[in-house]
Structures are given as C-alpha cells and as structure tokens.
Amino acid sequence: MLSKNYFVTRWGIIGVGVLIGVFAAFLQKWGNPGNMGICVACFERDIAGALGLHRAAVVQYIRPEIIGFVLGSFISAYLFREFRSRSGSSPIVRYMLGVFAMIGALVFLGCPWRALLRLAGGDGNAILGMLGLITGIWIGTFFMKAGYDLGRSRKTHTSAGWVLSLTMLGLLILMLIFPQIQGQDKSGILFYSIKGPGAMHAQLIISLGIGLGVGFLAQRSRFCTMGAFRDLILFKQAHLFSGVMALLIAAFVTNLIVGRFHPGFENQPVAHTMGFWNFAGMLVAGLAFALAGGCPGRQLFMAGEGDGDAAVFCLGMITGAAFAHNFGLASSPNGIGPHGIAAVIIGFLFCLFIGFTMRRKAL
Amino acid sequence: MGKTIDARGFSCPQPVLMTLDEISAIGRGEILVLVDAEAARENVVRAVASQGWQVTDIQSDDDDYRITISKE
Numbered sequence: 512m513l514s515k516n517y518f519v520t521r522w523g524i525i526g527v528g529v530l531i532g533v534f535a536a537f538l539q540k541w542g543n544p545g546n547m548g549i550c551v552a553c554f555e556r557d558i559a560g561a562l563g564l565h566r567a568a569v570v571q572y573i574r575p576e577i578i579g580f581v582l583g584s585f586i587s588a589y590l591f592r593e594f595r596s597r598s599g600s601s602p603i604v605r606y607m608l609g610v611f612a613m614i615g616a617l618v619f620l621g622c623p624w625r626a627l628l629r630l631a632g633g634d635g636n637a638i639l640g641m642l643g644l645i646t647g648i649w650i651g652t653f654f655m656k657a658g659y660d661l662g663r664s665r666k667t668h669t670s671a672g673w674v675l676s677l678t679m680l681g682l683l684i685l686m687l688i689f690p691q692i693q694g695q696d697k698s699g700i701l702f703y704s705i706k707g708p709g710a711m712h713a714q715l716i717i718s719l720g721i722g723l724g725v726g727f728l729a730q731r732s733r734f735c736t737m738g739a740f741r742d743l744i745l746f747k748q749a750h751l752f753s754g755v756m757a758l759l760i761a762a763f764v765t766n767l768i769v770g771r772f773h774p775g776f777e778n779q780p781v782a783h784t785m786g787f788w789n790f791a792g793m794l795v796a797g798l799a800f801a802l803a804g805g806c807p808g809r810q811l812f813m814a815g816e817g818d819g820d821a822a823v824f825c826l827g828m829i830t831g832a833a834f835a836h837n838f839g840l841a842s843s844p845n846g847i848g849p850h851g852i853a854a855v856i857i858g859f860l861f862c863l864f865i866g867f868t869m870r871r872k873a874l
Numbered sequence: 875m876g877k878t879i880d881a882r883g884f885s886c887p888q889p890v891l892m893t894l895d896e897i898s899a900i901g902r903g904e905i906l907v908l909v910d911a912e913a914a915r916e917n918v919v920r921a922v923a924s925q926g927w928q929v930t931d932i933q934s935d936d937d938d939y940r941i942t943i944s945k946e
C-alpha cells in the first residue's frame with residue numbers, strides 16, 4: 512500500500528499540470544467556450560441549467576468533463592486502494608460554502624481553473640480575479656492558524672461514498688437517453704442552449720475522455736488550485752503551486768501555438784471589465800474554497816474518492832449556480848448582475864462568521 | 875514515546891497544522907501522528923522533512939497510518 516506514487520513527486524505534479532493545461536487549451540479549440548476549456552464553476556452552472564434549476568437559456572448543458580472528473584477519480588481511487596467512504600464534517604456548512612463559492616465565482620465569471628485559463632489566453636481581467644483568489648485564501652490561512660476547522664469526518668458505509676459518482680453516472684445516462692437535438696432548446700427533460708457559452712462544447716466523447724483522464728491524474732497527484740496558494744502562504748511549500756504554474760504555462764504556450772492568445776482587457780470571451788468586482792467575487796470564492804479545504808476541482812476529486820462532505824460542497828455549488836442565475840447575482844459580459852454586490856457582501860460575511868466561530872477546541 | 879496526535883478524520887491542512895504546532899511546542903523528541911488518508915500521510919511526511927524532523931517509521935493498519943517522527 513505504501514508503494515511509490517510518482518504523481519505526488521515534484522515532477523509528477525508538474526507533469527499533471529502540463530497535461531491539464533494542454534488539454535484544457537485544446538478543449539477550447541475543439542469547441543468549448545473561449546478561455547473555458549475547463550471551468551468547474553461554469554460547467555456546474557451549465558449542469559444546473561440543463562436540469563432546469565435555473566432558466567438562463569445561454570448556459571444549459573450537462574458538461575461531461577464534470578462527470579469525468581468524479582468518475583475518473585472514483586476509478587483511480589479504487590485501482591490504487593484509496594477509496595475511503597467518509598462524511599460528517601459539518602456538511603451543512605460545506606453546502607453553504609459551496610453556494611457562496613459559486614456565487615463569488617460567477618461574479619468573476621470563472622473558478623480558479625478558469626482564472627488560470629483566462630490568464631493563459633491573455634485576459635487581463637483575470638489578473639484581478641487571481642489577486643482576489645489569493646487574497647481570499649490568504650484570509651483563510653489566518654483562520655487556519657487560529658485553529659479553524661470543520662470537525663472530524665467519520666468512516667461510513669461504502670455505498671455512501673458512491674452517491675455523487677452514481678449521480679454523475681445518472682447524468683451521463685440522461686444525456687444518452689435525451690441527446691442534444693440540433694436547433695432545439697430541450698430534449699426530453701434536459702435543457703440545451705442553442706446559443707451562448709452553453710451551446711459551445713467539444714464532442715461528448717472527447718469531453719468525457721479528457722474529464723476521466725484529468726479526474727484520474729488529479730486524484731493520483733492531489734492537484735488543487737486553492738491548496739497551491741494555501742500551502743505556499745501557510746507552509747512556504749511550493750509543491751502544489753508548481754503544478755498550478757505548470758498548468759498556466761502549458762495552457763499559455765498551447766494558446767500561442769494554436770493562435771488563441773489575445774492580450775487585453777476589452778472584449779475578452781465570457782468576461783467583464785469591472786475590476787473591483789472581478790477581485791471581490793474571487794475573494795469570496797477563494798475564502799470559501801479555503802474554508803472548505805479544496806478548490807472546486809479538488810472537491811469533485813475528493814467526492815470521487817468517497818468523501819461525502821466534498822460531495823455536499825459540490826451540490827452546494829450547483830445550488831449556488833441556480834441562485835446566481837435565478838436572483839440576478841451572476842455577472843454577464845456586460846458587467847455584474849443587479850444583485851451581485853449584495854450577494855458578494857453576504858457571502859463574505861458568511862465566510863467570516865464561519866471562520867471566526869468554528870474553532871478546534873480539543874484534539 | 876512522546877505525544878500522540880490523532881488527526882484521523884481531519885482533512886488537509888489540519889493534520890499538517892496539528893503536527894507543526896506540536897513540533898514547534900516541543901522542539902525535539904518523538905511524536906506519533908495518526909492519519910487516515912493517503913494524502914494526509916504524504917502531506918505530513920513532506921511538511922515534517924521541511925522542518926528538519928525525520929520520519930522514523932510508518933505503519934499502516936487497516937485504513938489508518940501511524941507515522942512516527944523524531945528529532946534528536
């Protein structure tokens with residue numbers, strides 16, 4: 512069981528970062544929206560739309576990448592005997608952290624993965640998003656140093672750890688039963704965007720294949736875009752950070768080669784130029800990811816490994832996406848939504864409340 | 875044998891923080907760290923090495939890891 516796992520070495524995590532960066536950039540070439548080869552927040556938002564949890568017609572599609580992330584991690588965890596069914600570490604808190612993480616991300620228009628890909632595509636607005644993300648994580652590290660924690664999880668029945676993976680399998684089956692019909696916004700019970708980002712996607716088999724590969728590699732390597740900055744700030748340890756930098760550089764080089772690097776602030780794909788709110792949205796998201804112990808991708812991978820609390824966080828994010836679009840909280844390329852500011856403030860206050868009140872008293 | 879840190883059920887970075895807290899509290903000696911996830915084991919081992927401590931033993935029983943760390 513203690514055999515060497517090369518993916519957790521320095522070169523292992525760099526290799527995984529490079530692969531994710533290259534494939535994310537290619538997904539954009541193969542049909543995914545601009546600078547959105549992989550965006551966990553955007554793709555979960557599209558899934559919420561496809562299920563009709565929100566009715567923003569331009570962002571409705573069951574993203575096979577997300578399905579692949581969870582199932583790839585599930586397969587890897589079983590192959591390498593790392594599947595551990597566990598839950599019970601403040602699930603309701605994690606759920607609400609997921610809700611506000613998603614709302615913050617949708618004010619910026621992207622999760623940390625997409626912030627990196629936007630940067631790699633030349634979108635200058637992502638600089639403010641990245642600064643917000645790092646600031647949010649930095650605030651989170653103060654809580655951690657002061658003894659913040661969400662309590663222990665407990666081992667539970669194996670089947671409990673399967674639930675999100677089975678849910679993802681169910682979504683895949685729904686996609687096969689109700690496939691997209693050209694020019695129609697609905698197929699059976701599923702909504703499909705006919706224009707906008709939700710209409711832009713690589714072929715199902717490509718998206719699913721890359722998703723499975725990324726899920727597998729990320730489970731092995733513990734790849735995490737939040738942990739990268741957290742460990743750097745908290746422990747001055749650059750292990751995960753080197754993987755994230757590898758993703759950024761690999762996506763940047765790939766964009767250069769395929770002619771998709773367009774530096775600037777204006778008219779960037781699925782982005783707005785309201786700098787402060789790009790910063791503040793990502794600050795709330797970064798803080799929420801830090802308090803929940805993982806970026807949105809890592810939460811999916813942990814859920815695949817059997818972590819029921821991470822699965823609850825993912826469901827919180829999908830719910831948050833529904834709120835964001837039903838209540839006018841999400842931004843659009845025109846700028847922030849009518850109630851985006853209120854949502855960012857409430858999200859920030861919620862994170863502070865949790866950070867200040869949930870402390871480890873006794874080991 | 876020094877203090878035992880039971881970090882089972884905690885997700886990262888808690889096991890590392892708990893270990894580093896104890897390391898800075900006692901300075902040198904021996905600590906037994908209990909974790910129940912492979913990722914936690916890796917992170918504790920990595921963090922301990924950066925503090926100049928040594929991992930002297932890792933026992934795996936069932937789903938748990940018993941990591942013994944020490945500094946002369």
